[in-house]
Each structure stands twice: as structure tokens, then as C-alpha cells.
Amino acid sequence: MLKSIAMALVLMSAGGGIRAQHTADALDWSLCPNDKVGMQCADLQVPVDWQDPGGRRITLKLGRLASTGTSEGVALIAYGGPGGPGIALTESLSGWWTDLRKRMDIVTWDTRGYGAQFRGLSTGLPCLWTRIPIPEFPRNDADFGRLSDTNRGQAEVCRQADPALFANMSSADHARDMEAIRKALGGAKLNYYGASYAGFYGQAYARLFPDQVRTMVLDGTWNHSAADWNSELEEMAKSNEQFLTRFFDWCATNGCKDLPGIWRALVARADRTPVPAAKNVAYTGRDLQTFAIASAKQGKTAWPALAEAIRKAHDGDASAFVPASGARYPDQATGVTECTDWPRAADRKELNVTINRLRKIAPDAGPASTIATGILQCIGWPAPVTNPPAPLPKTLPPLLGAGAWGESDAVARAIGQVAGSVTIAHDGPGHTLYGVNTCARDHINRYFTDKVLPPKNTTC
Incomplete structure (x- = not known):
């Protein structure tokens, strides 16, 4: 094993930038298995249950x-999922970090449980x-x-x-793992990039360890920091x-201006009698809404096909909605992390109130x-919600958000609670910006290295 002799610690200079201070760290680094990009790996032992720090321990693999x-510091990176393999993804996406690596080490980890x-x-x-x-809405008790x-x-x-690990896989548990990683890297304040679901790890960390945040970027995520969860829904x-x-x-000037009425009639009919899509598969109105939202998010390139799919489904054939992933979609994996992060209805009455309110607010979606x-998959889950949404502390330093259609608004609602925070918006489709939007990447890199935020209302 190659013992790391020194790790750069991030300290603020008088001008708000970073400078290097070296200290021995406690990690043994060696080349990762099947490495192709010069990535080093190390093991870090952490408690399976952070409420029992002296109990059983598990291994986190760091890259x-x-x-x-x-090196002037460390940027800790996570890609979401939950369960996105940080090491494998960073190896395959190493080109993303070329500019940031000129001044900082890039560190990632594979999250517990996955x-x-x-x-x-x-x-x-x-x-x-x-x-x-995804289950259907219950029609009765x-x-x-x-x-x-x-x-x-x-x-x-x-x-x-593994009952103990099952009960300790929330975003807050990942956040406590992040704190252990920060300490193992020498104890400098945290620089964190969280994409997609990993933005919830960041929000949990900000609540648990606000005094340890130097910079934090939330890219293409949702708001897990709402004071009023019903309003956020x-x-x-x-x-x-x-x-x-x-x-x-777009349809109004592209030959499908009659589609809004057709769409609402289709959804209402499909909720009564699902529309056949494939052998032994038929889609409800909510299924069709899920598919249509996903297509509409892709922008103009996907809209002609969506218009045709709606017309075919209205004629009794929903096969054009069947995605490449298979006709049983929309589906999702077992939500061990999700089911401990998000509030769930206690009974059918509570669920119905929520569903009916959202239908009224969004008649098409x-x-x-x-x-x-x-x-819905979390109702009856044999573990409680241990990491519910909650506001961010006011004492945090300014945070940076990023996102395309919809996502930038959600991120802004989260970090807008922290004075001086800024969200970079992209007026177009997409999910996360750093890897595909050079403008956003440059702003994010400068924030990490020099602690300089872009102007308010920046678009990329």
C-alpha cells in the first residue's frame, strides 16, 4: 500500500480563495482495481449506526x-442515484474534472449499502x-x-x-459518512459537489454540520429543505x-393545437379503463402522465413524437409510450434511502387529500x-422516516445551485434560505449542468477554488 504522505487542507485566504496547508492523513492510498486514469483508492471504517459509534463498523471505499x-484543497464529489458508484463514475467521467484538478484533488466514495x-x-x-x-393509488382502505x-x-x-445497515442508509447517514471522510482527509472545511440525489446528502450535511461547510454546490436536485412539505409538493x-x-x-403553432383537450380526455378515460400498450400491459392516466412529463422535459426534439403518441393512445393504442426500458415502466428500485428521506401518508385519507390537491393545482400533470x-412504495415500510425535510441553518456560508428546466427553481427554493446564495439556471432541458455546460462548470470551479459566486440570476 502506498501511504499518503500529505493531503492538502482548504483554508480561506484573506481574499476568499484557498491556499495549501499539508498534514499527514490517516488513509492508505493505492491504485484502484482495474484503474485506467491514475485513481487511487483507500478504505475508511465507519459505524454502521452513527448513534452507536462504538459498535459494528462497515467499510467505505474512497477514490x-x-x-x-x-493541490490547494479537496473537492468531495457525489453523483446521486442514490447508490451511484462514485469511483466508477469518476473514472469514466474524469475529463469533467480536468480544470478543477489543476488546483484541487478530486475525492469521491461509494455510498454505504450500494x-x-x-x-x-x-x-x-x-x-x-x-x-x-410504481403502485396505483389505493381506492379504499x-x-x-x-x-x-x-x-x-x-x-x-x-x-x-442486514437490519442495522437497512435502518441506516438515509441521506443523513451518507452525510455523516461525508463528515468522517472530511476528518480522514485532514479536517479542512468541506467543499462538496452533489449531483441529482446526492444534493440531498449535501442538504443533510448542511443541517448537521453547518460550521464545517466552506463551499457546497447542489446541481440538478430537488428541495429537501422546505419548511412546509405540502407546499413543496x-x-x-x-x-x-x-x-x-x-x-x-409549441403545439399551438405546430399542427396539434387540439391536443390539450385530447390529452385531458385521454387521461380521464385511462384512469377508468387503462389503455393497452403491450401484451398484458395497459397504462393508466397517471402512467401516461408520467411518460408525457418525461418526454416534455426533453424539449422540442421529443415533442413531435409525444404529440403522435398521445393521438395513438387516444385511438386506443398506447404502445408509442412504451420506453426502451420495458413496458412495465414506470417503475423504481427498492427505496431503502428514499423511504427514510421523504414523508409518507399515514392513511388513505391523508393520501387522498394530497393527491386531489395536486390534481387541482396541475390538471394536465x-x-x-x-x-x-x-x-407510494414506502407506505408500510419497516423503517421510519429518519431524515425528513427541514430548513437549512441561516449560519451557512453562501451556497451555489445549478439546474436546467424545473431543477434550477427547486434548487433555488432550497438554497434561497441562505443569504448570498446563487443558482445558475439553464433555460432548456437537461439533468444537472456541470458535466455538459461549460459556462456552469466554469462558475462552479471558480466558486470552489476562489469562493467567488456568479452574479445573481446567472443563466448558462
Whole structure:
């Protein structure tokens, strides 16, 4: 093993930038398995249960791309998922970090619980991870009870494999792992980039360790820091409605101005009688809304095909909505992290109030593709919500957000609670900006290295 002699610590200079201070760290670094880009790996032992720090420990696998210049600090990177393999993704996306590496080391890790099936090298939850269709809305109390029993039965298979790890995989647990990584790297304040679901790790870290944040970037994520969760659900539904509104506005001058009426009639009919899509598969109105929102998010290149798919479905054939991933979609994997992060309805009455409110607010999109739908699989879950949404501390330094359509608004609602924070917006489709938008990447890099934020209302 190659013992790392020194690790750069991030300290603010008088001008707000960073300068290097070296100290021995406690990690043994060696080339990662099957390395092709010069990435080094190290193991870090952490408690499986952060409430029992003296108990059983698990292994986090860390990866590092060393600075190509004089290292002035460390940027900790996570890609979301949850369960995105930080090491494998950083190896395959190493070109993203070329400019930032001129001044900083890039460090990532494979998140706890997501092992070999996710290409992860940290301690995994021994579970057959499967994708199942998102459940239908329960129509009565008996349906709600059956959904609860079904979800619990499916989750118990994973829980019994490792009850302690199963109960400690929330974004807050990942955030506490981040704090352990920060300390193992020498103890300098945290520079963090969180993409997609990893933005929730960042928000949890900001709540738990606000005094340890130097810079934090949340890219293409949602708001897990709302004081009023019902209002945030409404904002999600409004955002989805806006995607369909853009599409229908385009239709008004592109030969499909009759489509809004056709669409609403189709959704209403499909909720009564699902529309055949493939052998033994038919789509409900909510299924069609989910597919349509996903297509509308892609922008003008996808809109002609969406218009044709709606017309065909209205004629009784929903096969044009079937995605490459298979006809059982929309589906999702077992939500061990999600089900401990997001509030869930206690009973059918509470669920119905939420669903009906979102349908009223977003008549074309409804509750589809919101957390209200996503957490249906969590009803009856055999672990409580341990990391519910909560506001960010006011004492945080200014944060930087980024996102395309919809995402920039959600990020802005989260970090707007922190004085001086800025969100970079892209007026177009996409998911996360750093890897594909040079303008956003340059602003993010400067924020990391010099702690300089772009102007308010910056667009890229």
C-alpha cells in the first residue's frame, strides 16, 4: 500500500480563495482495481449506526484523483442515484474534472449499502435489488392496507439480510459518512459537489454540520429543505405542469393545437379503463402522465413524437409510450434511502387529500412524477422516516445551485434560505449542468477554488 504522505487542507485566504496547508492523513492510498486514469483508492471504517459509534463498523471505499498542479484543497464529489458508484463514475467521467484538478484533488466514495450490484466497492446491503412498477393509488382502505402489506413484505427481504445497515442508509447517514471522510482527509472545511440525489446528502450535511461547510454546490436536485412539505409538493406538481404547458404552447403553432383537450380526455378515460400498450400491459392516466412529463422535459426534439403518441393512445393504442426500458415502466428500485428521506401518508385519507390537491393545482400533470407518487412504495415500510425535510441553518456560508428546466427553481427554493446564495439556471432541458455546460462548470470551479459566486440570476 502506498501511504499518503500529505493531503492538502482548504483554508480561506484573506481574499476568499484557498491556499495549501499539508498534514499527514490517516488513509492508505493505492491504485484502484482495474484503474485506467491514475485513481487511487483507500478504505475508511465507519459505524454502521452513527448513534452507536462504538459498535459494528462497515467499510467505505474512497477514490482520489490527485491534483495535476499544486493541490490547494479537496473537492468531495457525489453523483446521486442514490447508490451511484462514485469511483466508477469518476473514472469514466474524469475529463469533467480536468480544470478543477489543476488546483484541487478530486475525492469521491461509494455510498454505504450500494454494493456490487451497483458497481459499488463499499459495504453493500445483501439484497436482491429489483425494479417494480410504481403502485396505483389505493381506492379504499382495503387497497391501502394491501399496499402497506405488500411494500413491507418486499422490504423485509432486504431488512432481514442486514437490519442495522437497512435502518441506516438515509441521506443523513451518507452525510455523516461525508463528515468522517472530511476528518480522514485532514479536517479542512468541506467543499462538496452533489449531483441529482446526492444534493440531498449535501442538504443533510448542511443541517448537521453547518460550521464545517466552506463551499457546497447542489446541481440538478430537488428541495429537501422546505419548511412546509405540502407546499413543496405543490411546487413539484406546478413544475411538471409547466413542462406540459411548454409542449402544448409549441403545439399551438405546430399542427396539434387540439391536443390539450385530447390529452385531458385521454387521461380521464385511462384512469377508468387503462389503455393497452403491450401484451398484458395497459397504462393508466397517471402512467401516461408520467411518460408525457418525461418526454416534455426533453424539449422540442421529443415533442413531435409525444404529440403522435398521445393521438395513438387516444385511438386506443398506447404502445408509442412504451420506453426502451420495458413496458412495465414506470417503475423504481427498492427505496431503502428514499423511504427514510421523504414523508409518507399515514392513511388513505391523508393520501387522498394530497393527491386531489395536486390534481387541482396541475390538471394536465397531476401528481405524477412528484414525491407524492414516488413514495407510494414506502407506505408500510419497516423503517421510519429518519431524515425528513427541514430548513437549512441561516449560519451557512453562501451556497451555489445549478439546474436546467424545473431543477434550477427547486434548487433555488432550497438554497434561497441562505443569504448570498446563487443558482445558475439553464433555460432548456437537461439533468444537472456541470458535466455538459461549460459556462456552469466554469462558475462552479471558480466558486470552489476562489469562493467567488456568479452574479445573481446567472443563466448558462
